[in-house]
Amino acid sequence: xxxxxxxxxxxxxxxxxxxxxxxxxxxxxxxxxxxxxxxxxxxxxxxxxxxxxxxxxxxxxxxxxxxxxxxxxxxxxxxxxxxxxxxxxxxxxxxxxxxxxxxxxxxxxxxxxxxxxxxxxxxxxxxxxxxxxxxxxxxxxxxxxxxxxxxxxxxxxxxxxxxxxxxxxxxxxxxxxxxxxxxxxxxxxxxxxxxxxxxxxxxxxxxxxxxxxxxxxxxxxxxxxxxxxxxxxxxxxxxxxxxxxxxxxxxxxxxxxxxxxxxxxxxxxx
Amino acid sequence: xxxxxxxxxxxxxxxxxxxxxxxxxxxxxxxxxxxxxxxxxxxxxxxxxxxxxxxxxxxxxxxxxxxxxxxxxxxxxxxxxxxxxxxxxxxxxxxxxxxxxxxxxxxxxxxxxxxxxxxxxxxxxxxxxxxxxxxxxxxxxxxxxxxxxxxxxxxxxxxxxxxxxxxxxxxxxxxxxxxxxxxxxxxxxxxxxxxxxxxxxxxxxxxxxxxxxxxxxxxxxxxxxxxxxxxxxxxxxxxxxxxxxxxxxxxxxxxxxxxxxxxxxxxxxxxxxxxxxxxxxxxxxxxxxxxxxxxxxxxxxxx
Numbered sequence: 001x002x003x004x005x006x007x008x009x010x011x012x013x014x015x016x017x018x019x020x021x022x023x024x025x026x027x028x029x030x031x032x033x034x035x036x037x038x039x040x041x042x043x044x045x046x047x048x049x050x051x052x053x054x055x056x057x058x059x060x061x062x063x064x065x066x067x068x069x070x071x072x073x074x075x076x077x078x079x080x081x082x083x084x085x086x087x088x089x090x091x092x093x094x095x096x097x098x099x100x101x102x103x104x105x106x107x108x109x110x111x112x113x114x115x116x117x118x119x120x121x122x123x124x125x126x127x128x129x130x131x132x133x134x135x136x137x138x139x140x141x142x143x144x145x146x147x148x149x150x151x152x153x154x155x156x157x158x159x160x161x162x163x164x165x166x167x168x169x170x171x172x173x174x175x176x177x178x179x180x181x182x183x184x185x186x187x188x189x190x191x192x193x194x195x196x197x198x199x200x201x202x203x204x205x206x207x208x209x210x211x212x213x214x215x216x217x218x219x220x221x222x223x224x225x226x227x228x229x230x231x232x233x234x235x236x237x238x239x240x241x242x243x244x245x246x247x248x249x250x251x252x253x254x255x256x257x258x259x260x261x262x263x264x265x266x267x268x269x270x
Numbered sequence: 271x272x273x274x275x276x277x278x279x280x281x282x283x284x285x286x287x288x289x290x291x292x293x294x295x296x297x298x299x300x301x302x303x304x305x306x307x308x309x310x311x312x313x314x315x316x317x318x319x320x321x322x323x324x325x326x327x328x329x330x331x332x333x334x335x336x337x338x339x340x341x342x343x344x345x346x347x348x349x350x351x352x353x354x355x356x357x358x359x360x361x362x363x364x365x366x367x368x369x370x371x372x373x374x375x376x377x378x379x380x381x382x383x384x385x386x387x388x389x390x391x392x393x394x395x396x397x398x399x400x401x402x403x404x405x406x407x408x409x410x411x412x413x414x415x416x417x418x419x420x421x422x423x424x425x426x427x428x429x430x431x432x433x434x435x436x437x438x439x440x441x442x443x444x445x446x447x448x449x450x451x452x453x454x455x456x457x458x459x460x461x462x463x464x465x466x467x468x469x470x471x472x473x474x475x476x477x478x479x480x481x482x483x484x485x486x487x488x489x490x491x492x493x494x495x496x497x498x499x500x501x502x503x504x505x506x507x508x509x510x511x512x513x514x515x516x517x518x519x520x521x522x523x524x525x526x527x528x529x530x531x532x533x534x535x536x537x538x539x540x541x542x543x544x545x546x547x548x549x550x551x552x553x554x555x556x557x558x559x560x561x562x563x564x565x566x567x568x569x570x571x572x573x
Contacts, residue, residue: 043541232331232332239293
């Protein structure tokens with residue numbers, strides 16, 4: 001897939017919580033194809049301690065508005081700088097990067113698209129914390145391709161659950177919080193929908209221990225599972241080899257051969 | 271039109287701007303962003319005789335104005351380079367230089383011999399300065415004796431332009447430079463990364479899996495400039511200067527300090543188009559200063 005380097009215009013920057021912002025970015029030309037699960041490398045200006053670009057997953061692509069949305073957790077100086085940008089500011093992006101989640105039309109043989117609405121296969125999208133970000137666009141794309149996305153979103157507490165109304169546009173949303181302040185109390189892997197639902201595919205993005213627990217569940221249940229990794233990276237385009245993950249094929253770059261991996265490719269001890 | 275062309279050994283370059291090994295993949299990674307034929311040259315990823323898995327993750331730590339890496343020469347070996355990569359890059363209209371590394375003198379020699387047979391690889395950069403491998407690498411570049419040994423052995427079998435990449439992690443870089451010049455190197459490139467480390471205070475653990483790693487980026491530029499300056503006083507063969515270059519002004523500084531050419535490394539990650547911008551900037555500088563050729567500027571520092 002061709003990669004681009006361009007300045008985007010900030011259309012809106014909404015502080016969803018004290019530590020999360022939603023940035024809407026517009027482009028002068030038509031936005032090229034972007035796959036759910038892909039990411040952008042954002043250049044950070046005016047932050048002396050931030051040297052490298054910041055990899056941020058694509059939260060949503062709105063073709064009617066010709067905009068993309070980034071959901072950013074404000075963790076360090078670099079991301080905090082992003083919270084300061086204002087409508088009209090320019091943001092330099094490298095995009096679209098990485099491979100993206102598998103969609104059914106690309107896997108016709110393994111996952112046939114079922115036409116009848118009652119028989120639509122259900123796919124479970126499990127997100128934790130800011131790891132929910134790529135799952136919105138994934139859910140949207142799945143809903144267009146003959147699947148029924150079901151979202152299971154977990155967070156530490158109610159305030160860390162984001163964009164729920166957005167997710168509800170494309171599928172049923174289940175939630176957990178560790179402190180029980182919203183949804184079922186506990187971790188996503190303890191949610192009752194895992195016992196009652198019937199899913200033919202699981203996608204997950206979030207903290208590594210969560211994804212490992214999800215991958216373990218998927219393996220036991222014999223459901224294919226894709227995980228999205230967020231190893232620290234420098235270049236984002238496969239040049240520096242810093243972001244490698246140990247896989248059954250050896251060390252490979254998360255930025256080009258990931259960030260999405262089938263959990264079977266990894267050497268996780270689960 | 272000011273002339274940007276330069277020569278290193280028998281090799282001519284259309285301009286003095288190359289991309290540094292380990293920061294530019296095999297060149298094609300950047301083909302979506304720049305016209306690769308605009309570059310003076312591309313120094314491709316460090317290649318060893320045998321495949322190497324490299325070090326464990328984490329391999330990178332950001333620092334103010336730079337980064338530490340501990341990749342450890344991950345590459346699929348000289349045969350894979352020859353059979354898989356070479357056919358895809360051999361027709362790029364720029365100088366493709368292979369960075370050759372090894373754990374033993376024999377490995378360096380065999381790898382260099384193999385590169386000597388590749389018609390469209392006009393030069394190698396002998397990496398005796400990688401700080402991230404347990405055996406070989408920097409160990410060869412930190413003593414005159416071992417540097418002499420490996421350069422002498424490679425010089426015997428390698429007939430094209432031989433560039434030796436020097437480590438800054440030495441007491442006196444000019445001694446090593448003199449040694450490799452005496453053993454027949456056509457040029458030296460400097461500096462490789464500076465050995466450093468990063469610590470996670472909360473976890474009370476090192477950030478990198480290897481504890482220490484190589485520091486690069488704008489933070490090392492003053493050290494690199496000083497070493498290029500000192501080395502230029504000590505040897506006659508050309509110097510390819512590098513270390514934290516992020517714009518044309520930095521590049522001109524290295525040329526004034528004595529570098530015939532420069533390499534751009536870490537800043538490719540921040541701006542994939544930086545190399546082309548630097549070339550344009552050097553050109554504009556020459557015009558502004560009424561110079562006919564960039565060669566007039568080499569070592570032109572007025573002290």
